[in-house]
Amino acid sequence: MCSRRCQALSAITRKEVEHVANLARLTLTEEEAERYTNDLNAILQFAAKLNELDTSDVPPTSHATDVKNVMREDENRPSLPRETVLKNAADHEDGQFKVPAVFE
Amino acid sequence: MSLFDKRLSEIHSALTSKQLSANELVEASLKRIREVDGELRAVIMVDEEAARQQAKAVDERLAKGESELGLLFGLPAGVKDNIVTEGLRTTCASKLLANYDPIYDATVSKKLKDADAVIVAKCNMDEFAMGGSTENSGFAAARNPWNPEYVPGGSSGGSAAAMAAREFFFTLGSDTGGSIRQPAAFCGVVGLKPTYGRVSRFGLVAFASSFDQIGPITKNVEDAAYVLQAIAGHDPYDSTSADVEVPDYLSALTGDVKGLRIGVPKELIGEGIDAEVREAVLAALKQLEGMGASWSEVSLPHTEYAVPAYYLLSSSEASSNLARFDGVRYGVRADNADNLIEMYKETRSHGFGAEVKRRIMLGTYALSAGYYDAYYKKAQQVRTLIIRDFEQIFDEYDVILHPTTPTTAFKLGEKLDDPVKMYLEDICTVPVNLAGLPAISVPCGFSAKGMPIGMQIVGKAFDESTVLRVAHAYEQATDHHTRKPERVRGGER
Numbered sequence: 001m002c003s004r005r006c007q008a009l010s011a012i013t014r015k016e017v018e019h020v021a022n023l024a025r026l027t028l029t030e031e032e033a034e035r036y037t038n039d040l041n042a043i044l045q046f047a048a049k050l051n052e053l054d055t056s057d058v059p060p061t062s063h064a065t066d067v068k069n070v071m072r073e074d075e076n077r078p079s080l081p082r083e084t085v086l087k088n089a090a091d092h093e094d095g096q097f098k099v100p101a102v103f104e
Numbered sequence: 105m106s107l108f109d110k111r112l113s114e115i116h117s118a119l120t121s122k123q124l125s126a127n128e129l130v131e132a133s134l135k136r137i138r139e140v141d142g143e144l145r146a147v148i149m150v151d152e153e154a155a156r157q158q159a160k161a162v163d164e165r166l167a168k169g170e171s172e173l174g175l176l177f178g179l180p181a182g183v184k185d186n187i188v189t190e191g192l193r194t195t196c197a198s199k200l201l202a203n204y205d206p207i208y209d210a211t212v213s214k215k216l217k218d219a220d221a222v223i224v225a226k227c228n229m230d231e232f233a234m235g236g237s238t239e240n241s242g243f244a245a246a247r248n249p250w251n252p253e254y255v256p257g258g259s260s261g262g263s264a265a266a267m268a269a270r271e272f273f274f275t276l277g278s279d280t281g282g283s284i285r286q287p288a289a290f291c292g293v294v295g296l297k298p299t300y301g302r303v304s305r306f307g308l309v310a311f312a313s314s315f316d317q318i319g320p321i322t323k324n325v326e327d328a329a330y331v332l333q334a335i336a337g338h339d340p341y342d343s344t345s346a347d348v349e350v351p352d353y354l355s356a357l358t359g360d361v362k363g364l365r366i367g368v369p370k371e372l373i374g375e376g377i378d379a380e381v382r383e384a385v386l387a388a389l390k391q392l393e394g395m396g397a398s399w400s401e402v403s404l405p406h407t408e409y410a411v412p413a414y415y416l417l418s419s420s421e422a423s424s425n426l427a428r429f430d431g432v433r434y435g436v437r438a439d440n441a442d443n444l445i446e447m448y449k450e451t452r453s454h455g456f457g458a459e460v461k462r463r464i465m466l467g468t469y470a471l472s473a474g475y476y477d478a479y480y481k482k483a484q485q486v487r488t489l490i491i492r493d494f495e496q497i498f499d500e501y502d503v504i505l506h507p508t509t510p511t512t513a514f515k516l517g518e519k520l521d522d523p524v525k526m527y528l529e530d531i532c533t534v535p536v537n538l539a540g541l542p543a544i545s546v547p548c549g550f551s552a553k554g555m556p557i558g559m560q561i562v563g564k565a566f567d568e569s570t571v572l573r574v575a576h577a578y579e580q581a582t583d584h585h586t587r588k589p590e591r592v593r594g595g596e597r
Contacts, residue, residue: 017465024423024468025430025448026461039462039523040469046524047412050482053489060484061491063314063344064540065301065565070343084207090437097432102444 012040107132108270109323109586112179112330113354115273119166119178126162126178126222129273130155133180133224136271140592143252145244146266148185149193150225155180158222174220175334181216182272184263185226186233186309187318189213192223196309197241197262198231200435200455210307211339212276212318219334224272228262231457232426233280233311235259236529238287239520240459247516248291249589250555254513257287260321264291267321269592274322274331278308280315281414282508282533285545288321289508289558292547292587294575295321296328299566300540301346303332304339310425312418313344315537324585325546325576329353332568348566356569357576362396364574367501371407372532378511384549384557385507391581392505392574402501404493407535409486414534415463415527416470416483422460423467429455462523491539498564503574507532508545508558532560542568546575547584556584 014037021028021036028036082095091098107129110118118124134152141147162178183189186196188206190213195201209217216223230240238246238261246261248254249269256265260277264287267275277284279297288295296319303318310316320331333353339345368389373382389399431437431451438450456464470479497504509532519526536543542565545558563571579585 012469016469020465020469020472023472024464025427025445025452026456026464027449027453032458032461035458036462036465040466042522042524043415043466043527044469044479046527047416047479047483049412050409050416050486053406053409053486055482055485055489058485058488060481061487062484063300064487064491064538065299065344065346067344070340072340080207085433087207088204088434090431090435090439099432100441100443100447 012037012044106270108136108273111324112176112273112327115179116175116177120173122166126159127156129178130159130180130222130224133272136269137225140249140269141271143247144249144265144269145246146228146256146262146269146271147182147225148195148197148228148243148262151192154191155222155224162220162222174218175330176216176219176221179221179273180224181221182225182227182263182266182275183213183216183223184229184260184275184277186229186278187213187276188307188309189223189226192226194226194309195242196232197229197243198455198457198460199242200429200451202242202436204434208307211304211341212335213307215335227260227266227275230259230261231460232309232422233259233278233283234422234459234463236282236286236526237519238262239516240457242457245516248513249592250292250513253515254555255290255516257290257513259283261287263321264288264293264295267291267293267323268589270588274320274327276318277321278316278318279537280312280418281537282530284319284321285508285533285543285558285560286530288545289556290513292556292584293321293323294325294328294544294546294585295319296332296544296568297536297542298332298336298568299346299542301344302336302348302542302566302568304337304342304345306339306341312421313425314421315418325544325572325579326354326357328544329357329572329576346566351569353569353572356573358573359577359580361392361574361577364397364503365501366392366397366399367402367497367504368399369404369407369504369506370401371404372506376510376531377507380551381507381509381511381557385505385559388548388559388578389505392578395577395581399505402497402504404490404497404535406486406489406493407531410490410535410538411527411531413483413486413490414530414538415466416479417487419463419467420470420480421467423464423471426460426464487538490535494535494539494541502570504562506560508560512551512553512555512557536562541565542571544571544575546579548582549584550587
């Protein structure tokens with residue numbers, strides 16, 4: 001039976017690269033799909049070096065220093081003016097961001 | 105002496121005593137940009153009119169005899185283009201953000217303005233700070249002022265090249281895996297990455313949130329201390345900002361390193377480091393030894409795992425952070441899609457460059473079901489081991505010293521087609537980011553080809569003072585930092 005670690009060490013296929021691109025909301029050209037399959041394989045092969053280390057008793061670190069959530073008093077404050085917020089939007093209408101249809 | 109060679113503190117004095125005007129400084133900066141930046145492409149966006157207006161306002165305050173003058177009073181600055189600046193376009197060197205005009209200031213931008221600096225321009229960079237050469241800019245590759253056939257380093261290559269070319273009096277960069285220190289080393293200037301949390305990240309367009317840190321790039325160590333003084337400090341707008349007292353950095357510059365203990369990691373001074381770089385750093389150690397410091401070889405045993413761990417973690421964070429660029433609220437939108445998902449895809453596929461897409465996909469893959477433990481969690485565990493390596497050394501030593509980069513600057517295009525080769529260039533800098541420590545790169549020599557060599561001094565968390573003290577003491581005893589590229593000499597006054 002192949003473990004997750006075994007899976008991780010296997011090569012990434014072009015089909016998987018296209019699946020990952022879809023998850024990341026990217027469309028790849030034929031040339032890009034080929035190139036990124038090669039590149040990701042090289043990088044993941046490089047990353048497999050980490051498996052030389054036994055880290056079973058090592059806790060993971062997400063930030064090197066403490067991170068504390070920042071809270072403020074729960075009081076009403078003015079928000080940014082709507083026209084300012086919409087200033088950089090590609091399209092807007094009636095004070096709202098406008099996008100293509102979500103449903104057919 | 106060129107106006108640009110004066111220390112910031114000297115210029116401050118000259119301004120307050122009215123021997124100089126802010127207008128003169130801004131005009132000198134704009135003139136230098138016009139003279140050299142057509143070739144170097146260190147700058148993305150210049151706002152001449154706004155800079156002149158700010159200088160005028162500064163000079164009017166001086167004329168009125170105002171005594172409350174900011175630390176960076178009248179000083180023209182270049183700011184990396186991933187730091188948002190209200191009223192000054194911020195593109196992250198990406199086609200996707202080519203039209204983005206921020207509606208607010210980053211905390212550091214506000215601090216610069218509060219300190220009365222004049223933000224003249226936004227500096228070129230690798231797109232979204234992803235790269236080690238500033239060849240990944242969505243607009244134009246930047247070039248090294250010492251030789252335009254060579255890269256200036258990255259991702260703050262524009263900030264470093266502009267500083268080396270004396271286009272500004274100081275610049276700001278951001279450092280995720282070495283992006284301030286590596287280009288500083290390649291361009292023969294000083295680059296300081298503060299402790300993670302020392303400088304607010306609010307308004308820094310995030311690449312990898314647990315690594316990114318803003319810092320100064322300057323022509324000497326005193327100037328670095330000067331700028332850090334103005335931008336450091338707790339920020340309630342940033343949950344990763346540390347509530348730690350900011351000391352007086354200038355008073356730390358005593359020139360004295362007697363009794364100081366320096367650790368030199370054997371993994372970063374031997375194999376894999378160019379002989380010229382190694383010799384320059386060993387000569388610097390000898391210099392410091394002669395000044396009363398002592399040094400010994402130490403070990404960072406997990407160094408070889410730092411680069412793969414860093415690229416897995418930073419790419420994972422990038423894939424999450426860059427999900428916000430969808431063409432809805434800001435940025436350039438592809439207009440040929442007939443449904444929402446297609447619009448996202450078209451926008452991102454046309455807007456992002458090759459390196460950004462590569463890292464987004466690597467991060468998406470590393471975080472995906474079935475691979476999370478094998479890649480992302482594993483890299484986080486290796487991060488813990490690397491932090492422990494540093495802690496062990498700092499039990500006995502005050503600072504760690506080693507080359508900033510394994511080689512001097514490489515030629516444009518030399519490493520673009522081999523991402524792993526390019527990533528390995530970061531071997532000397534990424535361990536510091538994994539541990540969130542402060543580090544500075546200072547010039548310590550030149551190669552036979554005339555390219556600058558940098559050495560890196562790493563300190564304990566929030567001990568920028570010691571890092572600056574050692575760097576400054578070394579600088580006082582040498583003249584590497586005073587050398588300028590032949591093509592950008594001038595501006596004598």
